[in-house]
Amino acid sequence: VDFIDMKNVENRNLVYEAMRNEMVYDRSKYTILPLSKFGLMQITRQRVRPAVHVVNKETCPTCNGSGKISSSIAVTDVIENNIHHLITKQNEKKLVITLHPFLYSYYTKGLISRQMKWFFKYTKWVTLIPDSTLAIVEFKFLNDLGEEIELL
CATH class of the missing domain: 3.30.2320 (hypothetical protein PF0899 fold)
Known part of the structure; x- marks a missing residue:
């Protein structure tokens, strides 16, 4: 997360602490690093649940998926x-x-x-x-x- 324009060190620490307090409720494994000297906060999360896979494609009834029909x-x-x-x-x-x-x-x-x-x-x-x-x-x-x- 980018906080480049945040110059005040106290405000940077407040943002870091607020983020840590909110992430307590997250069920995923996570890591939050304090803001760097460039104002960047690094956050990593590990996926807990399997990815949801939604099929949004169907086989064409005309060509049966070949992509070709008679002209x-x-x-x-x-x-x-x-x-x-x-x-x-x-x-x-x-x-x-x-x-x-x-x-x-x-x-x-x-x-x-x-x-x-x-x-x-x-x-x-x-x-x-x-x-x-x-x-x-x-x-x-x-x-x-x-x-x-x-x-x-």
Whole structure:
């Protein structure tokens, strides 16, 4: 503790004694040295209780702690490739995609949205359902019975 500007020796001794009197109630082991000629008081304390360790970090549910996720462009390419495959190759009659609200807004925004472009391209309406429980790059394709379609 710094008492550099305290010139009077009597006041220095009063501060030292007051500190010793107050530290009597401390349960920790401690050492207090009188003020040095530079006006510094040295105080040491030994920890009695174990340190409290509070965990304030969680594993990211999207990347499982790896710090890496698929880029949104890659996800949109995968979705569009799957739509093409399911409609043209597997002849799915009705297609429903549940996806994160961010992806939902990406596909439905604008006057001629991507969802509308799919309709013009495939002449089938692809229903999009936002689901906030999904990770930002996660999606599920459902058939006309509401069953999840296994993707390649």
